[in-house]
Amino acid sequence: MNRAAEDAAVKAKPIFLSAIKSMTFKDAMNILMGNDDSATRYLESATFKQLYAEFMPIIQESLDKVGARKYWRTAVTAYNKLPLVEKTNPELDDHVNRKALNGLFGLVEKKEAGIRNDVSLRNSDLLKKVFAQQDSRKKN
Numbered sequence: 001m002n003r004a005a006e007d008a009a010v011k012a013k014p015i016f017l018s019a020i021k022s023m024t025f026k027d028a029m030n031i032l033m034g035n036d037d038s039a040t041r042y043l044e045s046a047t048f049k050q051l052y053a054e055f056m057p058i059i060q061e062s063l064d065k066v067g068a069r070k071y072w073r074t075a076v077t078a079y080n081k082l083p084l085v086e087k088t089n090p091e092l093d094d095h096v097n098r099k100a101l102n103g104l105f106g107l108v109e110k111k112e113a114g115i116r117n118d119v120s121l122r123n124s125d126l127l128k129k130v131f132a133q134q135d136s137r138k139k140n
Helices: 002-009 012-021 025-032 038-064 068-080 092-117 125-139
Strands: none
Touching: 002 038, 002 092, 012 038, 025 038, 025 125, 038 068, 038 092, 068 092, 092 125
């Protein structure tokens, strides 16, 4: 499952870049003046569906190399027939895809919080300039 998620992750960069390039001024101001996860939430809302679609065939191919989807579906279908159990998604590719995306956005969120709260992580002039406004707002 981890290999499937890793194989799919290479597709994220161009999708993120496209979302950033299509950002409006209002989006940028909301991110800049928003919470520590505002950029992450913007990227998540702007890219989740496209990332999911791009990741899916890669994840399916990776899982099918070892027959994981077939075995998972068989086991979970039998499990879901048991009384009093919380039903589980029989589609392993969907499960792996969502976990991969949750993990990806979790990493983005950590990086964002670091950049917002640790000046030393702002390693470009652009980041320093952009977040100077946020810093002055926090001091007031």
